[in-house]
Amino acid sequence: MTLSAKSIFTLAVLWLCACTGKGPENSPRYGESSPPQAEPNPAAGVEEKNVEVAAAGMPYALRLTASLLDFCDDRGLHSIDLITHLESRPAQGCPKMAPPDAGCTALPGQVKLSSKASDANDTLSYAGLSYSLQGRILDCALDAKRLVVATTRNVVAILPDVPTPVTLSSNGADRVTAYAGWVAYSQRNKVMATQKH
DSSP states (O other): OOHHHHHHHHHHHHHHHHHHHOHHHSSSSSTOOOOOOOOOOOOGOEEEEEEEEOOOOEEEEEOOSEEEEEEEEEEEEEETTTTOOOEESSSSOOOOOOOOTTTTTTTTTTTTOOTTTTTTOEEETTTEEEEEEEEEEEEEEEEEOOOOEEEEOOOEEEEETSSOOEEEEOOOOOOEEEEEEEEEEEEEEEEEEEOOO
């Protein structure tokens, strides 16, 4: 059977449509718009960095620099690179373990506690505003004007003129430190660090 030139052309068109998926059933009809494209999610632009390290015993002497997280435990001093997460063991020893700053006494004149011993939750005043926290304060630190507080129930950041604290962790923490946008805190035998842009 000999195919005419018109038949060959029709078969070629059908074969091309099948390969590309551009057949009539896949193409929008005349006057119809194409299917909507997914809109970009603004929250997807928020970059969050996290580091988590297991400690031997209760970690203490937490310290942050621009690129490192240092802490001490039963094995001595640890230094964690915040970018690569690689750990090194500096030669210098650890300082004597000091108690956490449960009364925010390292920030004289900036933070005032107004809780009673019988209260289950602490209340503090900072930059002219009062904040009712969840749980009792165990430690606090200041990064520029951002106050970071670790309580028995969570870890929060407080900014001047912002009436609601930002929750960084929904679990309580024993110690906390902050520097250059990073916040590090310990929960039993774990040390976490987080930074959001």
